[in-house]
Amino acid sequence: DSGVTQTPKHLITATGQRVTLRCSPRSGDLSVYWYQQSLDQGLQFLIQYYNGEERAKGNILERFSAQQFPDLHSELNLSSLELGDSALYFCASSVAGGGTQETQYFGPGTRLLVL
Amino acid sequence: QKEVEQDPGPLSVPEGAIVSLNCTYSNSAFQYFMWYRQYSRKGPELLMYTYSSGNKEDGRFTAQVDKSSKYISLFIRDSQPSDSATYLCAMSRYSSASKIIFGSGTRLSIRP
Numbered sequence: 001d002s003g004v005t006q007t008p009k010h011l012i013t014a015t016g017q018r019v020t021l022r023c024s025p026r027s028g029d030l031s032v033y034w035y036q037q038s039l040d041q042g043l044q045f046l047i048q049y050y051n052g053e054e055r056a057k058g059n060i061l062e063r064f065s066a067q068q069f070p071d072l073h074s075e076l077n078l079s080s081l082e083l084g085d086s087a088l089y090f091c092a093s094s095v096a097g098g099g100t101q102e103t104q105y106f107g108p109g110t111r112l113l114v115l
Numbered sequence: 116q117k118e119v120e121q122d123p124g125p126l127s128v129p130e131g132a133i134v135s136l137n138c139t140y141s142n143s144a145f146q147y148f149m150w151y152r153q154y155s156r157k158g159p160e161l162l163m164y165t166y167s168s169g170n171k172e173d174g175r176f177t178a179q180v181d182k183s184s185k186y187i188s189l190f191i192r193d194s195q196p197s198d199s200a201t202y203l204c205a206m207s208r209y210s211s212a213s214k215i216i217f218g219s220g221t222r223l224s225i226r227p
Contacts, residue, residue: 043217056213090158098212106158
């Protein structure tokens with residue numbers, strides 16, 4: 001168990017809908033990362049927050065947004081969902097600002113299915 | 116062409132065998148190299164981290180980086196059924212976790 005929790009574990013929704021994925025980082029970790037893992041694209045970095053502020057952006061669509069709250073938990077909002085958004089969404093956390101030498105601890109993921 | 120290429124497998128070997136997992140890459144600017152292990156229905160976990168070229172050993176695992184060939188390897192000695200997982204290589208040119216590029220993963224199965 002990595003200490004990172006994600007809810008819900010599974011989510012089934014329809015095209016055009018909006019969903020919110022939630023992540024609680026390990027105790028003491030200030031950085032939260034969101035990733036998308038799909039069969040055709042592999043594991044792709046979406047966005048990073050550090051202590052409440054956006055630190056880095058990756059291949060995140062404009063329909064997606066995220067935030068990190070004062071208690072350091074984070075939410076990823078996905079809107080106007082399309083079939084191609086079906087994927088595993090992982091949250092990871094690390095203790096500081098996100099150097100490559102920092103270990104990222106991944107949560108168990110949220111499996112999203114858009115029908 | 117993808118920046119990082121990794122054979123998806125699956126790779127099946129008998130228990131006790133030496134396993135070799137590999138990735139090739141096209142960007143010569145990559146300096147930081149990692150291997151992650153991902154069990155079914157779990158998130159990835161960092162196995163090995165290497166900066167620049169050379170070898171790094173940790174227990175039964177050895178990571179090798181050959182920057183001249185743009186080729187990285189992970190060797191697993193005395194493989195165990197518990198090593199059955201998907202192994203993802205990952206690399207970055209910057210010392211920033213947000214810039215990591217992941218391979219697509221190789222599925223490994225160790226037969227008892």
